[in-house]
Amino acid sequence: MGKRVKIRMGSPTEVGARVQGSDLYSVALKWSDGKLCSGCDCPFFEEHGNLCKHIWATILEAWEQGHLGEVTAGSLADAIIGAENNLVRDLTREDIELLLS
DSSP: OOOOOOEEEOOOOEEEEEESSSSSSEEEEEEEEEEEEEEESSSHHHHOOSSHHHHHHHHHHHHHHTOOOOOOHHHHHHHHHHOOGGGTTTOHEEEEEEHOO
């Protein structure tokens, strides 16, 4: 099986990807003013507005490929925790930085 995340566009502040889940989903990430804006067209994100597994997978793949270069692991961790997202409420800043290392 090939990679589930295909980065279609990547830069130091933005990423666009297609992620294979139960269907093929589009994910967009934009880093601006210390905040991560994200979107996914999966049902979970559209219903809840929370970071979904497709966004997480895109963040990790983008990081691995060297995109989002203007973002440090610490600043991304702070932005994610600051979003008060239910999916990350039990993760610490250190946990998130470890995921990105």
